[in-house]
Amino acid sequence: MRNHERIKQLIGLYFGKKFSLNTCILFGRWLIAEDGKVPKSKVLEEIWRQTSTKSTKETSRDWMELQNRIKPKPSVLHSLRWIKYAAAIGLIITIGATIWITGRTPVSPTIKMAEIFVPYGDSQSIILPDSSEIMLNAGSLLVYPVSFENSLSRTVYLTGEASFSVRKNPEKPFIVETNHMSVRVLGTIFTVKSYPGDTCTTATLEEGSVLVKVKETDIEAVILKPEQQLVYSHKSNSINIMNIDIELFQLKKTGYLIFENSSFNELMIALERKFNVTIQYNSQKHAGDYYNIKFSPEESLEDALRVLEQLIGIHFKIDKKTVIIN
């Protein structure tokens, strides 16, 4: 077989598959080796020419993100740690997509949006132009209009977790859009939790009333009463409404980490968010175990891990931003 044909066949066997990292490294080693650079490059160019892909929702999402990078505007963007930001921004699909579908020459939306991103290990409160108050939890992104004046509603877009204290205005409903759920507020205090990667989206109501609609399903919109929590499970596509202990819930808002019947996994995710660390652990080891634990706001990461050490018998090592548990 001619060299070119061989190379073509080999790259063909590799391209577009999902091989193990090791095999990818082997391929990489071979690809960047000096030997046969020219035919390899020729084959890559052939593949390049044959690759044609249509733009999708994701493309417009990526464009939105890129736009932010190439024309830095005076926004309240806090941290550009890319990966997490990219995950958080998924929601903007909705905005981007609408612009595409209408097919107009893409122009910036007529409503000016501002965004605020709170990195892990942080939380922040903001006041919207209508003087509604929002408290954003760690690792959350909120996109909101700079002004509500020219719009019929007060719509904000959330990825992550936020508590809202909404100023009453019957003429302009306040709507929180998330990936899976939309919450329409009828004047009130409530919390929405919708982190990318979470298995469920949650809305919790303290005062007033809200209308919750799960998107793209047949599940009917539900009006929540105070002290009720609605949990939408993405996997089973079902909702569950329960009465919650509102005092406990309010404690959480003030920085307490409270776990009731929580899995080890949930524990770890919450600690990662609160302390902005990566925790490496064996998820199998504690599968099926459930914990009831409360951490107060002043407890440090180390304090929390010491508690778990006593309680469950874990061993841990903290190395800067990484925690290793075994």
Add this chain to the structure above:
Amino acid sequence: MELFEEQKILQEIASGKIEAFEQLFIVYQPKLLSFLTGLTHDKEISRDMAQDLFVSLWNNRKRLNHIQSFSPYLFRMARYTVYDYFDHLVVSQKYTNEYLKENSEFISEEEKLFVRELQEIINITVSNMSPQQSRIYRMSREDGLSNGEIATILGISKRTVENHLTAALSILRKVIYLLLISLSS
């Protein structure tokens, strides 16, 4: 994208028109992303790479004025990006050897087939070296002999061994033959 239209768009981008850049992005970013993902087998990383590449296109937009056809230009950038990616990946994965032995049984038939083909190509490369070069290469990499030992066995100076090895390695730069043997055996 029509060639004429593309020229116009490139010129508009060069003069700083972001809407034109958006059009270019919408047409070419999906292609770039598929290409990168096809080679890295990692979509998230490829997305980041594509974004970085477009940022750099925008930052150097003046250059687009002189480009006849955009697709080959983007291909060259993509290719460098991929080479660069593998360069870093190879360096960052020093412990591949042991890991590889442990995990080789879990990979799919498709992947095994690919690894066998890859090994064969490298075999051919080795056999295309001069006999002395390939012999020294195999003694060094397969038998794990030191340069001094090879020099003694072949009755040549250590310096000559080194020269041959450097030549052999420049042909096979960074391809570690032993890794492949351990995987396919």
